[in-house]
Amino acid sequence: xxxxxxxxxxxxxxxxxxxxxxxxxxxxxxxxxxxxxxxxxxxxxxxxxxxxxxxxxxxxxxxxxxxxxxxxxxxxxxxxxxxxxxxxxxxxxxxxxxxxxxxxxxxxxxxxxxxxxxxxxxxxxxxxxxxxxxxxxxxxxxxxxxxxxxxxxxxxxxxxxxxxxxxxxxxxxxxxxxxxxxxxxxxxxxxxxxxxxxxxxxxxxxxxxxxxxxxxxxxxxxxxxxxxxxxxxxxxxxxxxxxxxxxxxxxxxxxxxxxxxxxxxxxxxxxxxxxxxxxxxxxxxxxxxxxxxxxxxxxxxxxxxxxxxxxxxxxxxxxxxxxxxxxxxxxxxxxxxxxxxxxxxxxxxxxxxxxxxxxxxxxxxxxxxxxxxxxxxxxxxxxxxxxxxxxxxxxxxxxxxxxxxxxxxx
Numbered sequence: 001x002x003x004x005x006x007x008x009x010x011x012x013x014x015x016x017x018x019x020x021x022x023x024x025x026x027x028x029x030x031x032x033x034x035x036x037x038x039x040x041x042x043x044x045x046x047x048x049x050x051x052x053x054x055x056x057x058x059x060x061x062x063x064x065x066x067x068x069x070x071x072x073x074x075x076x077x078x079x080x081x082x083x084x085x086x087x088x089x090x091x092x093x094x095x096x097x098x099x100x101x102x103x104x105x106x107x108x109x110x111x112x113x114x115x116x117x118x119x120x121x122x123x124x125x126x127x128x129x130x131x132x133x134x135x136x137x138x139x140x141x142x143x144x145x146x147x148x149x150x151x152x153x154x155x156x157x158x159x160x161x162x163x164x165x166x167x168x169x170x171x172x173x174x175x176x177x178x179x180x181x182x183x184x185x186x187x188x189x190x191x192x193x194x195x196x197x198x199x200x201x202x203x204x205x206x207x208x209x210x211x212x213x214x215x216x217x218x219x220x221x222x223x224x225x226x227x228x229x230x231x232x233x234x235x236x237x238x239x240x241x242x243x244x245x246x247x248x249x250x251x252x253x254x255x256x257x258x259x260x261x262x263x264x265x266x267x268x269x270x271x272x273x274x275x276x277x278x279x280x281x282x283x284x285x286x287x288x289x290x291x292x293x294x295x296x297x298x299x300x301x302x303x304x305x306x307x308x309x310x311x312x313x314x315x316x317x318x319x320x321x322x323x324x325x326x327x328x329x330x331x332x333x334x335x336x337x338x339x340x341x342x343x344x345x346x347x348x349x350x351x352x353x354x355x356x357x358x359x360x361x362x363x364x365x366x367x368x369x370x371x372x373x374x375x376x377x378x379x380x381x382x383x384x385x386x387x388x389x390x391x392x393x394x395x396x397x398x399x400x401x402x403x404x405x406x407x408x409x410x
Contacts, residue, residue, distance in 0.1 A: 031092025
């Protein structure tokens with residue numbers, strides 16, 4: 001049997017390298033605009049590191065007739081250099097996990113049914129997992145458990161994470177995350193086979209081999225991990241462990257996952273997720289210091305003044321007046337020829353500060369809570385809100401205000 005080259009593609013970043021690639025059938029690639037790619041063929045999504053250290057996401061369509069077509073070559077707005085794993089779903093949810101535990105996620109989507117764009121979601125900072133080097137480590141790359149992490153997208157914004165909890169354990173921790181709402185939907189632990197050698201100084205490598213077409217089980221490969229260099233005094237320990245360390249195992253991991261991400265499935269999951277989410281002091285300090293443009297800062301001040309004056313309707317009016325003005329600018333920008341699709345500027349930090357204003361609790365705990373649900377429901381409908389944006393959890397805040405409609409909004 002001969003292999004013949006049908007089509008070839010010249011990469012836009014010739015001196016860069018591919019971190020990870022994902023392949024989907026055209027039919028399962030729900031994020032691809034209908035007008036942008038042929039109905040048959042495959043879609044390739046690649047995360048690329050350029051020669052200058054920047055990250056980019058490249059989306060290609062592979063068809064029999066049109067060859068290889070570039071659908072997008074988008075910059076990724078993060079600067080993490082040491083990436084341990086990444087994931088991508090047919091719905092366009094991309095996640096990138098750094099060695100430090102910083103987990104960034106984005107959604108590929110189209111505002112004009114032609115051009116793809118990358119929209120950031122709420123970032124996470126993980127903790128209590130073995131692959132994250134100790135803060136006091138002088139050489140993070142010498143950490144013996146660097147390879148004890150693997151991600152697998154299981155549809156929508158759901159990602160299955162495999163690692164070990166910090167400490168002397170022989171059980172793999174499996175966490176099913178919904179990155180849209182920053183919560184763990186389910187967790188489970190499984191013991192490693194006795195043939196796999198893992199100690200404090202001898203880690204293993206975890207790798208998901210893929211999920212079945214029905215998204216009901218996945219293969220998890222356990223193999224020898226990267227080992228830090230040992231001193232002469234440790235050479236005996238290495239030789240004693242070598243025979244066990246060279247053995248690998250494959251586990252079948254059954255799981256059940258909702259077909260789509262919904263608020264209803266995320267309700268009540270935040271407390272169980274806190275064990276794995278590090279306190280976001282750095283992100284909170286950045287938010288309080290700014291992170292919004294002048295127009296957004298102006299509307300936040302107007303909304304805050306209205307709430308302080310107990311004019312909740314005034315806060316609604318200020319926000320939606322800004323939305324109307326910003327939408328008019330977006331429509332004007334999109335009408336211009338040869339322009340990339342613009343989108344309403346509703347970034348993570350701005351949305352979080354809006355929620356801080358409209359969900360502000362009175363200083364006197366006995367005072368009535370003045371609240372209008374209009375702004376919160378608008379943001380929920382735009383799928384811009386995650387549970388961690390509000391101290392104590394979004395769902396608790398909505399229930400306190402008896403806003404059941406927003407609480408159950410899908």
